[in-house]
Amino acid sequence: MNLVIAEKPSVAQSIAAVVGANKRQDGYIEGGGFIVSWCIGHLVELATADTYESRYAKWEYSDLPILPQNWQYSISKGKEKQMKVLQELANRKDVTVITSATDAGREGELIFRLVYEKISCKKPVKRLWISSMEESAIAEGFQNLRDNKYYDNLYHSALCRAKADWIVGINATRLFSVLYGQTLNVGRVMSPILAMIVERETAISVFKSEPFYTVQLDCGGFTLSSEKLQDMQAAKTLCQTCDGQSITLYSVESKEKSENPPKLYDLTTLQRESNRQLGFTAEQTLSYTQSLYEKKLVTYPRTDSRYLTSDMSANTPAVVKAAAGFFMPQGTELSISMEQVTDNSKVSDHHAIIPTMNVQGCDIASLPFGEREVLQLIVLRLVCAVGESCRYGETVVKANVGGAEFTAKGKTILADGFRGIEKLYLTNKKEAPQEDKEKALPKIHQGDSFTSKATVKEGKTTPPKHYTEDTILAAMENANNALEDNDRKGIGTPATRAGILEKLIKTELLERKGDKKAKYLLPTIKGISLITVLPETIQSSQLTAEWEEKLKLIERGDLSPVSFLQDISEMTVSLVKTYEVIKGANVLFPSAQETLGKCPRCGNDVVENKKGFCCLDKTCGFALWKDNKFFTAKKKSLTKAVATELLKNGKVKLTGCYSEKTGKSYDAVVSLDDTGGKYVNFTMEFEVRKK
Incomplete structure (x- = not known):
């Protein structure tokens, strides 16, 4: 019996349909010699600090740095049931082999391996590595299962990433939160990104328009223009000199040029385009694309490649024709050049995102709005990418007048190529195509003369633009890409940047x-203050990009995981030992809220807001809500005084509690019974009832 473990229930169902598993059980599907079960995202995670x-x-500052020697793991809260199902299935005597079918990438590998290690399984493991959820792709994947040892380095890279984020996140967040008196979330990747955005806003604020x-x-x-002049009087003088003068064109040069079709999408470029065209956030685009993948309409989304492999050349043209049917009249002749989108050397784990053959029978109107719009972008990009170049003629005209050179440029479209496909797509969506800034020039020749009317046009230099998700994703992807042999060293990965x-x-x-x-991404006052006090080692995009490159080296087997984590640990030790509080920090981080007590989960301050009494650390989740049903059912209020007592002693005495059963009142001691879930629970010990 082959136990197949997928990442999500929806993926497990698709796999089960292919392998013949059709008997639905509690937490798995069985049949045809297969048991198909699933994780629910991360079932196992690195344990919290208090586990050690x-x-x-x-x-507490005195406890830092926290550097685990023997890493421990815990089952994710709320997922214990499915973990138990997997453990029981793996231990079944009739299960002889396990197939890892989690998403074919770094995080997918980590999800499976942590489960496998947690249940102490020793049975052999095979790896299903696919880029599409189509039945044919799944079937082919099972025909080409590989020994899981082949992906050991991928696992080591994923685990190093998780451990590095834990070390930096836990220690730096606690260090700066304790020193500055409020929760300040610091991260290996998130802090450099925040620093980039703060730096951009600083540049905007100090910019002086000239x-x-x-x-x-x-x-x-047509209009001839001079170069930009900084002096207004010089411009006026030149204008007076040229006005009404006879102008002879000394150069009219025309060249035929071409604009190549765009490359296919990887996840980042799809997220950027989706943000620019549709206003979707990076997280929304990833969610929509993941759903399309699970519906078998597009290939695997978490990819950093913009090319296909040569073995796809035979089947992809049929996909192109199916995709073109979304917006082109039936029978339209298509130009399909697979050479433009094929390069084996530029595909690592997964090829570019393209639609599957299933789009041929897809009722696109039935899809949710977000999925529909993203699918149309992916469809359009494939048809354009294999299409012809846009050819145009460019004419540059030059003249000397009053001792200054004047120029004009014109552009004439000779063959629309892929631009014609884009125009047809926009026409179908009833959107106006973007007009070209350069217009065609009239027929003119070298030596032609004209009498001109001269004017002065004033302009102003503009500040840098606020970051949008489109532009920050580009900045993250290309951070420090000029370092060491021009290799790209970005911040984060396509799969993690949105999160x-x-x-x-x-x-x-x-x-x-x-x-x-x-929408623009702007730093809050808290974010600006945090970057102000963070040392360069934490907010450096260069250092973070170098760490990302080292994770890739681990993935390739060219760097020891121990060496990487040693560097992270040494940096963290140095940070804790050498960092000194910035003078005047009380101005940066004023304490405006009264602290009611310490959070029983993480030790941060608990403060009051409109709806309740909440931990200052938004990621902690601890909250005592004022409209808590436990209290309202007893006709009691969870007041500030009650909350303070619960935080201080873990319990509080309530008098005159109402009994829904008897209609009478009673006194009781209410105790916190917090298990770390979404809501805080309470228990009661009864005192003597009142008559």
Whole structure:
């Protein structure tokens, strides 16, 4: 019996249909010699700090740095049942082999391996590595299962990433939170991203706009422009000199040029385009694409490649034709050049994101709005990428007047190529194609003369633009890409960047502002203050990019995981031992809220807001809600005084509690019974009833 472990129930169902497992059980599907079960994302995770020492439940400077020697793991809260199912299945005597069918990437590998290690399984493991959820792709994947040892380095890289994030996150967050008196979330990747956004806003705030001037000569049908001039008087003088003068063109040069079709999407470029065109966040785009993948409409989304492999050349043209049917009239002749999108050397784990043959019978109108829009982007990109170049003629005209050179440029489309496909797509969506900035020039020749009317046009230099998700993703992807042999050294990975941005927003270090479609990412006062006090080692995009490159080296087997983690640990020790509080920090981090007590989960301060009494650390989740049903059912209020007593002693005495059963009142001692779940629970000890 082959036990197949997928990452999600929906993926498990698709696999079960292919292998012939059709008997649905509690937590798995069985049949045809297979048992197909699933994780629910991460079932096993790195244990919290207090697992190593109970005193670590409270945040104390004296306990830092916390550097586990023997790493421990725990089952994710709320997922214990499915973990038990997998353990029982793995221990079944009739199970002789296990197939890892989690997502074919770094995190997917980690999800399976941690489960496998936690249940202390010793049975042989095979790896299902696929890029599509189509039945044919799944079937082919099972015909080409590989020994899981082949992916050991991928696992080591994933585990190092998790441990490094734990070490930096736990120690740096506690260090700065304790020293500055409030929760300040710090991370190996999130802090450099925040620093980039703060730096951009600083550049915008100090920018001083400077005027510039150009002299323009209207030649009746086209306009010649001078270079930018900084001095207004010089521009006026040149304008007076040129006005009404006879102008002879000394150069009219025309060249035929071409614009190549765009590359296929990897996840980051899809997220960028989706943000730019549709206003979707990076996380929304990933979610929509993942859902399309599970519906077998697109290939695996978490990829950093923009090319296909040569073995796909035979079947992809049929996919192109199916995709073109979304917006092109039936029978339209297509240009399909697979050479433009095929490069084995630029595909590592997964090829670019493209639609599958299932789009041929897809009722796109039935898809949710977000999925529909993203699918159309992916469909359009494939058809364009294999299409013809856009050919155009470019004409550059030059003239000397008053001792200055004037130029004009014109552009004439000779063959639309892929641009014609884009126009057809936009027409079908009833959207106007973007107009080309350069217009065609009239027929003119070298030596032609014109009498001009001269004017001065004033402009102003503009500040850098606020980051959008489109532009910050580009900055993250290309951070320090000029280092060492021009290898790209980005921050984060395509699979993690969206989550990092969301965490920065959730922890109130960033915020989205702007209209519905064009939202900017702006640092909050708290975010700016945090970057102000963080040392360069924590906020350096260069250092983080180098760490990401080292994780890739581990994945390739060219670097020891021990060496990588040693560097992370040494940096953390140095940070704790050498960091000194910035003078005047009370101005950066004013304490405006009254502290009611310490959070029983993480040791941070608990403060009051409109709805309840909550831990300052938004990621902790501890909250005593004022409208708690436990109290309202007894006609009692969870007041500030009650909350303070519960936080101090873990219990509080309540008098005059109402009994729904008897209608009478009674006294009781209410105790906190917090298990770390979404809601805090309470227990009661009864005292003498009142008559």
